[in-house]
Amino acid sequence: MYITINDNKLAVTLEENSTVDALIELLKKEDIIFTATDYGNFEKVGSIGYTLPTNNSQITTEAGDVVLYSGNQIVLFYGSNSWSYTLLGKIEGYMVEELRLLLGAGNGSVEVRISLT
Numbered sequence: 001m002y003i004t005i006n007d008n009k010l011a012v013t014l015e016e017n018s019t020v021d022a023l024i025e026l027l028k029k030e031d032i033i034f035t036a037t038d039y040g041n042f043e044k045v046g047s048i049g050y051t052l053p054t055n056n057s058q059i060t061t062e063a064g065d066v067v068l069y070s071g072n073q074i075v076l077f078y079g080s081n082s083w084s085y086t087l088l089g090k091i092e093g094y095m096v097e098e099l100r101l102l103l104g105a106g107n108g109s110v111e112v113r114i115s116l117t
Contacts, residue, residue, distance in 0.1 A: 034074070
């Protein structure tokens with residue numbers, strides 16, 4: 001799976017769970033595009049317009065984690081938080097400061113495209 005922000009295409013290594021399976025089925029039909037905004041100075045979050053099944057567990061996230069929150073919001077972490085989320089995957093190959101820059105940490109909203117290609 002890929003996440004594209006400002007023409008930067010980021011590869012995501014996916015978890016194995018029913019939430020990811022449902023997300024992949026949606027992405028086979030069309031890309032998901034949504035607006036993500038800063039929250040708590042550690043994440044970008046936005047509603048994807050779909051509700052997915054959840055596999056929530058209490059986790060402590062780290063920069064690069066991609067999670068589902070409340071069944072219909074995707075969260076991209078550039079910091080850390082402990083909460084009950086469904087882990088979808090991890091953006092690989094970037095240091096924390098690189099992720100903060102790519103995600104526009106603290107700079108308002110960004111358009112996010114999630115795709116299979």
